[in-house]
Every structure is written in C-alpha cells, then in structure tokens.
Amino acid sequence: MEPECLDVSMPAGSVFRHPVRRGHTAFAYVVEGKGFFDEERHPHAREVVGQNYFDFKPECLCGPESLVLYGDGDYVTVTAADRPLRFLLVSGKPICEPVSWYGPIVMNTREELQIAFEEYERGTFIKHRPR
DSSP states (O other): OOOEEEEEEEOTTOEEEEEOOTTOEEEEEEEESOEEOSTTOOTTSSEEESTTTTOSSOOSEEOTTOEEEEOSOSEEEEEEOSSOEEEEEEEEOOOOSOOEEETTEEESSHHHHHHHHHHHHHTOSSOOOOO
C-alpha cells in the first residue's frame, strides 16, 4: 500500500505543497488553526467531513476536526490562514474494500460494526493471540 503519514505544522500565511503518487488517495485532518486545502479556494473543490458537513454554503477555510478527502492526483496544496496551522496528511493506495465506520472503529460492514461495538461493551473486542 506504500502509505505515507505526515504531521505538518505551518506558520500563518505559508503554503505547503506535497506530491501524492498517482493511484493513491489522500486525506488531511486539521488538528489546529484554519487553512485553505485547495489552490482554487473553492468550497466545493473537495469533500470535507466535519463541522460544516451539511452546510449548503460551506466556507473555503477548513478548521479543527475537519477531514478533507482528496481523489487521485499529483499534489496537495494547503495555505495557512492568519494563524499557524497543523494537520495530518495521510496517503496510500486504496484497499478496494467496503468500509463501514463509526467513531474510532472501522470494519467492512454495518453488521461487523455492530458486533464490534457489542464486543467492546462486553470487554471482548481486543483479542489477545499467543505469540
């Protein structure tokens, strides 16, 4: 999968440009500050999951706890706003499997997700295997 994970800290007003391999997808998770996560500064240029997810007039700026999803491409370009910006940038080859997630748990189906939460409640979610 050749994953890459970067913890990026930027001063206010600076620009970060990073290549993403063809065939890989990427996402950015904003930890603190605000920034523009596309060169055009167009609010519909990328998908953002977070505070304004259901907003029909989203801001161009993405803030803390926002997840910016990118498709296949050559570069990710981020511009910090008027304060320092910190975000995680993760990229890798898609696993081409169905994904179902809620909170911190990721499984392949809703049924597996339900079983995982039931196991979590019972204290049996984490399995210890002999070495």
